[in-house]
Amino acid sequence: MPADSQAVLTAAARRVLDQLPELTRRIVGLIVAREAMYQSAGAVPQDVLSQSVGNNARQILEALAGTKRPADEELAVARTTGRRRAQQGVPLEAVLRAYRLATQPILNALLAEIRGTPYEGLAAFLEVTSAVMKVMDRHSEAVVAGYRQTEAELRARDAQRQQATFDALLEGRGGDPETAAEALSVLGLPSPGPYAFVVAPFDIAAHHTFSAAQDACAAYSYSAAWRIRGDREIGLLALGNAPVSRLIAALRRNPVGRVGVSGPFEALHEVPEAHRMAEIALRTLPRQSAEVAWIEERLPEALVISSPGLATRLARQALGPLLDLPAEERDVLLQTLAVWYHNGRSAARSAELLFCHRNTILNRLRRIESLSGRSLEDHRFLLTCYLGLLTLQHLPEARPEWAALINRVPTP
Structure with missing residues (x-):
């Protein structure tokens, strides 16, 4: 801005500063009339709004009047406004609209002071308007920065509170009615x-x-x-x-x-x-x-996993003689037993899946009974063999020497 125009703007801004209470009243009235969030039932009480408008207008006019301050200090009020509106839950769009509404009364007050000076022409008007808009933009950006920072802090605080609350439930404190x-x-x-x-x-x-x-x-x-x-x-x-x-x-x-x-x-x-x-x-x-x-569909597996020590002991008791066989025979018998269980204990269906005769399946089952000294007609042995197979499938780490069996015991 040319020096002459700057001098005129500086003088006008100083005179408008003397009118700050009345200017503040006009800006507040305009904001309240146009923005529901600032009305009587809104998030920002009018006395708080008036104080904020007055502080922001003073900072803007002092900047236009040539008061020199560090950038952080000049924009501190604007950043604080952004932070407080975020804390009050005022949408950022409403905050920025309030800033835009304040621009016109400030500009009108300045132009009223300039009228009648030698620099009343169009060039001076444009220069003053441009200067005001630049300062307003700078302060608006500070408002946005303060708002966004506080918004992020509030989100982080909410997330921490949610995590702490979730942890309290996991620790068993949900029995307290207040908690x-x-x-x-x-x-x-x-x-x-x-x-x-x-x-x-x-x-x-x-x-x-x-x-x-x-x-x-x-x-x-x-x-x-x-x-x-x-x-x-x-x-x-x-x-x-x-x-x-x-x-x-x-x-x-x-x-x-x-x-x-x-x-x-x-x-x-x-x-x-x-x-x-x-x-x-x-x-x-x-x-x-x-x-x-879903746990309700996998209760037998859940029993095995919930008590790995007992499950391992049960598997050894039920299937121990099979597990001690040479690998080739052991794997054939375990595979046959697994397929038989998973096909409703049907020898015919198991034979189809394993590409052998039904009698071959029956002979392998008799071999298992002979090794264990128990009958697969015995419901307890029938159950322990099945749980033993589940142990091999779900707890290979329980007995490292069994781990190699896991991929060779199919689960149709």
């Missing part, structure tokens, strides 16, 4: 239940399992709270009037990675047990699979 009520509020879940718990491994590199589960739940309108804990992604879902089977079907439509799901439960004090059940359901799945395991 339970606060948890439902913080996590955005309805009351009463039923609820269900979901667990999936968290892949830091791919991070896709979590979004797939979330997307499926969101697509079917489930209210849910999610948390990453260690190497697991966990979710607490409100089932509403739908059965768990609907949730399972939704998750299975596009499975990505392994997912374990608990049974339904009614109260938040049951969260720790539901979490444990979902984790056990997850562990019944092969590590590289892309499946959804």
Whole structure:
């Protein structure tokens, strides 16, 4: 701006500063009339708005009057305004509209002071208008910066509060009525239940399992709270009037990675047990699979995984003589036994799948009975053999020497 025009603007801004209370009143009136968020029932009380408008107008006019301050100090009021409006929940668009509404009264006041001076011409008008808009833009940008920073801080604080609340439920504090009520509020879940718990491994590199589960739940309108804990992604879902089977079907439509799901439960004090059940359901799945395991459908496997010591002992008792055979015979007998179980203990169907005669299947089963000294007609032996096979399939780490068997025992 030419020196003469700058001198005129500086003098005008100083005179308008003397009119600050009246200018503040006009700006506040305009904002309240145009913006619902600043009206009597809005988020910002009028006395707070008046103080804020006065402080911001003073900073703007002092900048136009040539008051020299460090940039951080000049824009501190604008940044503070942005931060406070974010804390008050005023939309950023409404904050910026209020700034734009304040521009015209400030500009009108300055031009009123310039009229009658030798620099009343069009060039001077344009120069003054441009100067005012530049200062207003700079302050508006500071408002946005303060708003965005506070918005991010509030999101982080909310996330921390949600995580702390989720952890409190996992620790079993949901039995306290006040804690339970606060948890439902913080996590955005309805009351009463039923609820269900979901667990999936968290892949830091791919991070896709979590979004797939979330997307499926969101697509079917489930209210849910999610948390990453260690190497697991966990979710607490409100089932509403739908059965768990609907949730399972939704998750299975596009499975990505392994997912374990608990049974339904009614109260938040049951969260720790539901979490444990979902984790056990997850562990019944092969590590590289892309499946959804519902605990209610995998209770035998869950029994084995829940008590690996006893399961290993049971497997050794039931299948020990087979496991001690030379590898070739051992694998044939274990394969035959597994196929026989998974086909309704039908020798004919098992023979079809293993490409042999029905009598061959019967002979192998008799060999198993002979080795164990027990009959497969004995319901206890029948049960322990089946649980022993499940142990081989789901707990290869329980006995390292059995690990090699796992891929050679098919599960049709």
